[in-house]
Amino acid sequence: MSKAIKGVRQTEETREPGARTAGAQTLRRGLQLLRLMADRQEEGLTLAELVEATGLERPTAYRLLCCLEEERFAERHPASKRYRLGLDALQLGAAVHDKAPVVDLVLPAMKRLARLSGDTVFLVVQQGDFTVCLHREEGPFPVRIFTTVPQQRRLLGIGAGGLALMAKMRDDAIREVFKRRAALYAEHGMTLAKLNSAVERARKKGFAEIVDSITVGVSGVGCAFSLPYGAEAAISLGAISSRMHPGRRVELGRLLREELGQAFGNEPA
Template identity: 45%
Template sequence: MGTPRATGGVQSAVRVLTLLRHVGAHHATGIRLKDLITLSGIDRSTAHRLLACLVKQEFVERPPGSQHYRLGMEAMQLGLVSAGMAPVIERLRPAMQKIARLTGDTVFLIVQSGDHALCLHREEGSYPIKAFVVEPGSRRLLGLSAVGVDRMARMEDADVAAMHARHPADYARAHMSLARLMSLIRAARRSGHAEMVDARTEQTSGVGCAFQLSAHSYAGISIAAINARMPARRRAELGTQLRTEVQPFEWMETDDAAH
């Protein structure tokens, strides 16, 4: 006896997972709707409806002005966090451990996912008072953390303004006006790193450096500590140290050509 044909909710689930699988397979370059239809065999109206649902739930994203779909924040979060030892963590863990050992402070690995920054990993330094400003698996809008600000420092001002306009309520809750955000970004462009004093609480500060991890992805490493350990001079020193540590991981266009 053959396998019963999937019906109802099961059929919808199969279609959603099929689309998600194809989007994941083409995450680096993105994939258009018509190509998803061809690969999946799902009719256009159904594919469009299911993709809209996946976008709304943030398992798939389509950047403004683009016709290409990529994995969204929620899909990446599930995959990377459940893996625990994802390749990007393995690549950067030694550098993070070195920074934590030398500074004594807490070090975070962040990756960009759409308009957000996703924390992948954390290394603890020896200083007894920890600054656990974010947990692995948690996310924040770009611009609300040191790495997020430094990532936005590489964007055009118009793109920064557009992102701020897409999330007015979230930025307002964080007391992050566009003027304040642009001031932080200009400072990051001048220094090569971003600083966030009292970024999340009234007791902690952070320093972060973002870098291009591949042709289509960005990551960053940040250091967080209590304010007593973060005077302006030390923040500047930590920023210089971070930039030195992440520089070897900075993607160059020739990297892909070499493979």
């Protein structure tokens, strides 16, 4: 093995988690733009909105967006001039749909939870104002009427996992999400007062809980937790409401917290 290759390997192996690589500022700026477009994929973002959100100089943001357009990672609507993710960015996302890397990391804990509880376990991550279900693990007593399936998107705060993720957000950020998606929350019969109340209960109890909010007769509990590389995810347990009476929701909430704490070495919220 050459000395050059050895040096690269040693650098990779000894690199501190979360360390920032020098000389990658342009790449970071481009990724920042991609994340913002992913968060607002439905309505898109104008150049002015992207500049305001990133703090980049307008010429710098425009130059980066032009490059992303050329590489088909971004596209600009010809009439509205709003930017969204382009075809190649969407194809990259589709490439990991079947097995996102985080699933491999969390799957052992999900299997244990499904076995111990007997219920169905869901893994969700935040995507803008929504959550995306990455994996579903069924226990011995699965609920066949579940409407949540892998790759399904759901509004933040509606499901147990999404409510747990929202409980980790700042209050002003929650208000902004509700403001942007007020019409969608109204479809679920969710007011800002009801959402804030559910978030506050989740913070006090240490886990989120829902009853009949997605499917009548189905309840769930969820906990958000930090992955080793800093991202946030949530795991929830779902079952028919007769198996999810208040006392059992407390037990399952405790089980979730213990399992996630052991698996990832942090105290979930």
